[in-house]
Each structure stands twice: as C-alpha cells, then as structure tokens.
C-alpha cells in the first residue's frame with residue numbers, strides 16, 4: 001500500500017512535517033488502520049501544476065493520498081482538491097489530530113466513486 005501526503009504549500013515553509021511523520025510512523029490518527037505493508041512514497045505540497053503532481057503520484061503507484069491537517073484548515077481549495085484527486089486515488093482528508101476539524105471535518109473519499117468513506 002503506497003501512500004502520499006500532500007500538505008499546504010504556505011505551511012511547508014514553516015513546518016518540518018513532524019506531526020504528519022509522527023502519525024504515519026506510529027500509525028495513529030489518520031494512519032491507524034494501516035497494516036505493516038504501508039509505505040510513504042511522497043511528501044510534498046499542492047502548489048504548482050496539479051496535473052503534473054497527479055502524474056507523479058500515478059508514476060509512483062500511489063494508492064492513497066492523505067491531504068494534511070493544515071491543508072484542511074488553511075486551503076480554500078481543500079474540497080475541490082479532494083474530489084479531483086479521488087478520480088485517481090483513495091483520499092483521506094487529514095493526517096494528524098482529529099478527523100473532526102475546528103473549521104471542517106475531513107473529507108474521505110473512495111477512488112473514483114465520489115463516495116464518502
């Protein structure tokens with residue numbers, strides 16, 4: 001199972017991603033349900049060319065894209081990003097902390113079905 005974490009571009013300049021990596025490495029929060037076969041293959045931001053980013057994710061055989069918790073709280077395109085990415089990948093709309101955000105809950109979508117999971 002190959003996983004990518006996409007974070008908010010502005011936040012990436014100030015954050016090392018420690019919260020995301022801790023959650024991934026300890027299999028907590030958004031990563032609690034993964035087994036031992038999970039592999040983190042990309043950690044990047046969503047700025048720039050989205051089509052190119054999607055192409056890279058496909059090339060890296062990513063199965064699940066996690067949109068980071070900071071992206072959920074700060075990026076106005078969070079929802080449209082989740083839906084766009086779900087055309088190609090399963091999408092989990094947070095990384096660390098609660099699935100229920102202060103401003104909005106995580107959008108978790110099955111691949112290619114627009115179905116909430």
Ligand code: SF4
Pocket residue numbers: 007008011012015016017018019020021068069070071095096
């Ligand atoms: S979700 Fe948290 S740890 Fe991950 S990049 Fe954003 S602020 Fe940093």
